[in-house]
Amino acid sequence: MDIATKRSPRAVPPTYTPSLVFTHGKHYRDQTFCTISDGCYHIRSIPEMRRMRSIASCYGWLILNSYYSSNECYLFNPISLEKILLPPLMHGINMGVLTHPPSDPNCVVLLASSNTNSCIFCRIGDKKWMEHTLVFKNGKFKPVPKDVVSCKGKIYLFFFEGMAAVDVHDAFLSLKLHDVKDPKLSLPYVACSSSFRVESCGEIFKVSRIHLGVSAKIILTLEVFKLDLSKMDWVKVESLGDRVFLLGESCTSLSSTELGVKGNCIYFTFRGCTRLFKFDMDDGTITVTLPCGRKFSYWEGPFWVVPNCEPQGISFSAPPTSPDCIVFGHKRSSGKYVNVSVYHTGEDDWWEYCIVNEVPIEFLTANCNPVFYDGVFCCLGKDGKLGCFHSKEEDVYEWRVLPVPAIISWSPSMLYSVLQSSEWQFLVEYNGEILSVSVGYVGQHVRVYKLDQSKMRWVGVTSLGDKVLFLSRITSILVPAGLKEKENRIYFPRFHGKDNVFYSLSSGNYHCFGSKHSRQDWIDTSGNMESTWIQCKK
Incomplete structure (x- = not known):
């Protein structure tokens, strides 16, 4: 398949930075994305977001629920434009969370409502929800959910009094209750306050917004507390450091450096209000802005959209110091789209492309x-195919999937299992040759292939000759061994104790320096595939 085309306004995601979103227009058909980093706003009419309200934003995905059909609910990614259907809802909900990204097989969707004493949960692909009724026998507090937070893959339900740590089993939940008292505010005689809970860098924070008297929209100050899970107590925090909190129906935390704004600040809104407030923890000031300079009719919100735009793989056409350097990155692909980003040296912005996959599914990018x-x-595709991208002009590109026979054969019905594949894959270029490596579950079945460009097919390789491969998800290189008896090896960022582990194509086993350890898999080793190899040039 060859595609040479210009970017389509529908194909391009609406925004790539965190935005405050207003849903408006007749039947809530339109959305206005207000980016806080540059003060701009962008009007879109995204079919998947029409007539839908956001329950939560997690890992770059929105949990959406229909304004008009209370049982309609699905996940939507505003970057990849992918939609994942969820079972019909059993009753109304107003809060929810994902424990992991939807691509993770451990992902659990949990929804709850402050109007009921139950919560529902499911996994991606389930046909129906499982319901858990919240009945607490100790009678210390009423089981009415007030907030839900996911932290390090675990769910925490907060009530008007107390908190419960939730463990998700195959068909039921188990809750461990904790009598967590509300923190004491510094101002005396606070008549009205509202609270928000935020996960940040693996910790749970509570933000108390203190109002003037009983006024709902006049704010005196904000105070921040961190949950000490060892003592089950809130501890006051004086600074967020580099972090920025975004408060709303769903709260999140971001790095101010990545966002391009001042750190140690908290952004918040009021439902039904078009103003955006910023509380600066350095000096205690509150700044009010109008993020969108236009009036809406029939509008709802606002809510936060925080896309997950991190590239899954990235490469350079030349050294970054070169004036002609092009940076290319691809994100995790779905069954529908291949998402790539391109940056040309000297330009202000990245070019973003959302390439429609042919049916049946033609290409799924591997995690390398x-x-x-x-x-x-x-x-490299998950099945071994090669996808080739050529940026011809600023907004014209060519995308081709080479007619390379797949190393792994699968049908569209196997899409979900392929997305969850535990196999590691790597792609290497060396002196005009392209090699691919696949590594099975826990390091088993290491296979090396070289692309025969005359026949456009992968050919199995049993020896690297006098070369050595260094593989990781971020960087993979092939270099001359330099020393005898060190060639024909594959090095991974893994260790057995303190000894580096390598795979020998000669023996078909893993070995390590400093010991006689040898086996056919990664059992009893540790490592981090997010590590990188650095090749020093003379």
Whole structure:
């Protein structure tokens, strides 16, 4: 398949930075995205977001529920434009959370409502929800959910009094109750306050918004507390450091450096209000802005959209110091789209492309870096196919999936299992040759292939000769061994104790320096595939 086209306004995601979103227009068909980093706003009419309200934003995904059909609910990614259907709802909900990204097999969707004493949960692909009735026998507090937070893959339900740590089993939940008292506010005689809970860097925070008297929209100050899970107590926090909190129906935490704004600040809104407030913890001031300079009719919200735009793989056409350097990155692909980003040195912004996959599903990007070869960026597919991207002009590109026979055969019905594949894959370019490596579950079944460009097919490789492979998800390189008896090896960022582990193509086993340890898998080893290899140039 060859595609040479310009960017389509529908294909381009509405925004790539955290935004405050207003839903408006007849039947809530339109959305206005207000980006706080540059003060701009963007009007869109995204079909998947029409007539839908946001329950939560987690891992770049929105949990959406229909304004008009209370049982309609699904996940939507505003970057990849992917939609994941959820079972019909059993009753109204107003809060929810994901324990992991939807691509993670451990992902659990949990929804709750402050109007009921129950919560529902499911996994991606389930046909119905499982309900858990909240009945607490100790009678210390009423089981009415007030907030839900996911932290390190665990769920925490907060009530008007107390908190419960939730463990998710196959068909039921188990809750461990904790009598967590509300923190004492510094101002005396506070008549009215509202609270928000935020997960940040693996910790749970509570933000108390203190009002003037009983006024709902006049704010005196904000105070921040961190939950000490060892003591089950709130501890006051004086500074957020580099972090920025975004408060709303769903709260999140971001790095101010990545966002391009001042750190140690808290942004918040009021439901039914178009103003945006910023509380600066350095000096205690509250700044009010109008993020969108236009009036809406029939509007709702606002809510936060926080896309997850991190590239899954990235490559360069030349050294970054070169004036002609092009940076290419691809994100985790779905069954519907291949999402890539391109940056040309000297430009202010990235070019974003959302490439529609042919049916049946033609290409799913593997979790490894692309390579630059013969003027084209090449991506490895999960089944071993090669996707090639060539940026011709500023907004014109060519995308081709080479007719390379798949290493792994699968049908569209196997899409979900392929997305969850535990197999590691790597792509390497060396002196005009392209190699791919696949590693099975816990390091078993290491296979190396070289692309026969005359026949456009992968050929199995049993020896690297006098070369050595260094593999990681971020960087993979092939280099001359330099020393005898060190060649024909594959090095991974893994260790057995303190000894580096390598795979020998000669023996078909893993070995390590400093010991006689040898086996056919990664059992009894540790490592981090997010590590990188650095090749020093003379």
